[in-house]
Amino acid sequence: MSNNLTLDETIEVQRPLHEVFSYVSEFSRIEEWDPAVASAEKLTPGAPRVGTQFRVDLRAGFSLDYEIIAIEEDAGMLMTVDSRFFTAREEILFEETDEGTRVRYIAEFDFPGPLAAFNRLFPSVIDRVGKSAMAGLKEALEDNFETPQASSFLAAADRLVLPGIWRFTRLGYRNSRKRWKAVSAFQGNRHAVITGATSGIGEAAAWQLAELGARLTLVVRNEDKAKTLVDELRSRTGNEQIGYEIADLSLMSDVHALCDRLIEAGDPIDMLINNAGALFNPRQQTSEGFEMSFALLLLSPCILTERLYPLIKQAESPRVVNVLSGGMYTQKIDVDDLQSRNGEYSGSVAYAKAKRGLMILTEEWAGRWEYDDIVVNAMHPGWVDTPGVEEALPGFYKVTKRFLRTPEEGADTAVWLATSSEAAKVSGKFWLDREQHPSHLSDRTLETDEERQRLLETLSELVDSTVPEQDVAA
């Protein structure tokens, strides 16, 4: 009886050869398209090359260890597979067609002597598993998933607070994850600008986007941290197209100078991720006279986004992603006291009000730029284990630490909003774990039309009046 079994499946997709090769050769993404796979991970750094290893954990309860032994860009790759039950050689061949790309998958399984008897059972199972994997790959590459809809069930759970709040923990992330679709949109020609990229969620987003091959401009305030991070990103992902810009985003003079440099460079912006943030206790004022939360969390992303609009507009599928917080659910915007001058100051309240303001801007920009095809969304990362949370909320951190998400999990929705074709179909919404959530949980936090208008006018005046004098003269 033969110990060998061969699987040979072919699909054709209407996608350029290079995009298909790029998606499939990052083999850890098999978890997005093969229903038999529970999770997969790349074990060696850099772009796929000879020697790159992947671990694939199957839903059946055992792992496969892959190693690339030959690879030719846009042509094919050959991998060895090792597991408890069998070894295999898997070859994936790519070929350009008139319509797009043909992908042929050939796997030769070898069952060791004692397990050879299983061979009689395996052909049909392997054939079925192989066919469903290739159907999954085709669906992932066709990338034509339905527009994500708002769910009345999620909205109702959010309004009941406790059923909504558990979603902020890592349990919520794991629960939602089961429903996610593959993201195969090609990022190799796209430019991302990420603020606050030296720590926590922003840094995790930078790693994910660097892995996807995007060109990155990291906006950071500390040059030493920036240099170290850029070196690490380049060496561990093999992506050389990573640069940085220095700006203290609580200072509007720095924000304007940053905009001037980016506009001067003229590189269209496909993804702007407004992520930099912190929670300030006690009340602090910048050297320019603005209250810190208002300056960093609201005015700064407002100036950055509005001034970079000409570069954003030039991109092919531009996205603006604003990193907000579930804390905004507790507050209404206070247009008469944007800088928390009145009453007793609370850092959490000032933070939540600024995030609420950025949600209003998210909706406003989505409407204003609809015909430029600029998609603007906001997201809540969930409760994430980052230096920012540990420092600003030590009590909360101690109690919730076990339930906090990793920065990678916290960054996921921001990266999805910035990259996926699915997310390009909806604008002006608030998201958690790739799902739409209401932007208000009660009418108590709703601003009136008059308040909204006054907020927009105040911010618009500040965008102009904070331009440093030498720029005005020029």
Ligand SMILES: NC(=O)c1ccc[n+]([C@@H]2O[C@H](COP(=O)([O-])OP(=O)(O)OC[C@H]3O[C@@H](n4cnc5c(N)ncnc54)[C@H](OP(=O)(O)O)[C@@H]3O)[C@@H](O)[C@H]2O)c1
């Ligand atoms: N972690 C959570 O549970 C959570 C929940 C909801 C929302 N968020 C939001 O997620 C975003 C990221 O927070 P995080 O938890 O990842 O915090 P983090 O680890 O403290 O990272 C914050 C980032 O913002 C940068 N930053 C702070 N002030 C800046 C300034 N004045 N100019 C330029 N950059 C500045 C920091 O730079 P340095 O490295 O130089 O300090 C750092 O890169 C924030 O907008 C936060 O409000 C977080």
